[in-house]
Amino acid sequence: DTAVSQTPKYLVTQMGNDKSIKCEQNLGHDTMYWYKQDSKKFLKIMFSYNNKELIINETVPNRFSPKSPDKAHLNLHINSLELGDSAVYFCASRQGLAGTYEQYFGPGTRLTVT
Amino acid sequence: QQQVKQSPQSLIVQKGGISIINCAYENTAFDYFPWYQQFPGKGPALLIAIRPDVSEKKEGRFTISFNKSAKQFSLHIMDSQPGDSATYFCAATPYGNKLVFGAGTILRVKS
Numbered sequence: 001d002t003a004v005s006q007t008p009k010y011l012v013t014q015m016g017n018d019k020s021i022k023c024e025q026n027l028g029h030d031t032m033y034w035y036k037q038d039s040k041k042f043l044k045i046m047f048s049y050n051n052k053e054l055i056i057n058e059t060v061p062n063r064f065s066p067k068s069p070d071k072a073h074l075n076l077h078i079n080s081l082e083l084g085d086s087a088v089y090f091c092a093s094r095q096g097l098a099g100t101y102e103q104y105f106g107p108g109t110r111l112t113v114t
Numbered sequence: 115q116q117q118v119k120q121s122p123q124s125l126i127v128q129k130g131g132i133s134i135i136n137c138a139y140e141n142t143a144f145d146y147f148p149w150y151q152q153f154p155g156k157g158p159a160l161l162i163a164i165r166p167d168v169s170e171k172k173e174g175r176f177t178i179s180f181n182k183s184a185k186q187f188s189l190h191i192m193d194s195q196p197g198d199s200a201t202y203f204c205a206a207t208p209y210g211n212k213l214v215f216g217a218g219t220i221l222r223v224k225s
Contacts, residue, residue, distance in 0.1 A: 004157075033212070041201060043158070043215040056212050090157050094210070101146040101210035105157035 003027050004106035006091050012112045013081055021076045021109045023091030031055075032074040033092040033103065034066060043090070049074055050096075081113045117141050118206050120216025127223050133191040135219045137204035140185065144206035148213070149178065149189045152201045161202075162189070194223045 004025045013019050025032065033056075034046040048056035049068040063079045074091060091106040119138045127133045137147075148163035164171045164178040164187065171178045177190040191198055204216040 031211075035213075041152075041218050043203060043213075043218075045212040045214075048212060058212070101207060102148070102160055102163065103213060104160065105150075107157045108155075 004091055004093055004104055006089075006106040006109050008109060009107065010110050010112075012114065014114055015081055015083060017081050018077070018079045019081060019111070020078070021089055021091075021111070023074045023076075023106055025072055025091075025093040025104075025106075027093055027095070027104065029093040029095045029104075030071045031094045031096060032068065032071075033094070034074065034076050035090045035092060035105075037088040037090060037108070039087070046089075047074075047076075078111075081111075083113050086111055086113045117214045118204060118216040120204050120219060122219060123217070124220040125222070127191075127194045127221065129194065129196060129223055129225045131194050131223075133189075133194045133198065133221055133223070135189045135202055135204070135221070136186065137188065137206075137216050138184075138186045139206050141206070141208060141214075142185070143208040144214075146207050146210055147178070147180065147187050148205050148207075149176075150203045150205060150215075152203065152218075158203060191221075194221075196223045196225045199223050 007022045031050045033048045046060045047066045052068040065077045068074045088108045092103045094103045149161045150158035151161045152158045162173045162176045175192045180187045202219045205213040
């Protein structure tokens with residue numbers, strides 16, 4: 001009964017490849033996020049979706065394309081992977097834009113680009 | 115531009131002692147200040163949070179102190195235990211949407 005889940009947990013790939021990370025939440029939330037945690041553990045927001053609509057895009061390279069097929073899912077597709085994309089990617093969710101501010105994070109996907 | 119500054123980077127505390135982590139922010143639009151705890155290989159977990167209309171919030175051994183005029187807030191962990199050893203992040207958000215995180219504090223509690 002995991003609240004926010006991500007797949008895969010680990011992803012190792014070569015430069016230039018395209019890969020996707022999936023996120024699902026069963027909390028009934030309608031706002032979801034992608035955060036990136038770099039090698040120094042710094043956490044930074046990348047994207048936010050509310051009811052399948054993109055509401056935050058934090059100057060992320062357009063090689064990164066989020067997609068929200070429904071309120072419970074938010075996927076992240078990355079094209080032409082670069083060494084600098086190696087990081088841990090966290091999905092998070094929150095109950096609506098007008099509700100509580102609490103964000104709940106998934107377990108993370110560790111992406112390693114070689 | 116680092117909007118939330120966190121200190122110290124690392125902290126070693128004896129079991130039973132008090133751990134104190136400090137954060138300062140710049141953006142006066144911030145209206146929610148959570149603390150997250152992260153264990154190795156896990157996602158950040160919400161620990162405790164405060165709104166700027168109160169100066170202190172306590173939940174068990176964890177207390178947030180908030181100073182609106184100084185734009186500072188801190189996490190106090192009373193009776194620190196080895197199981198509290200983790201990385202702690204302060205954060206802030208304007209209107210509840212994107213979280214802006216501090217750089218994190220690695221806490222080690224020695225038994």
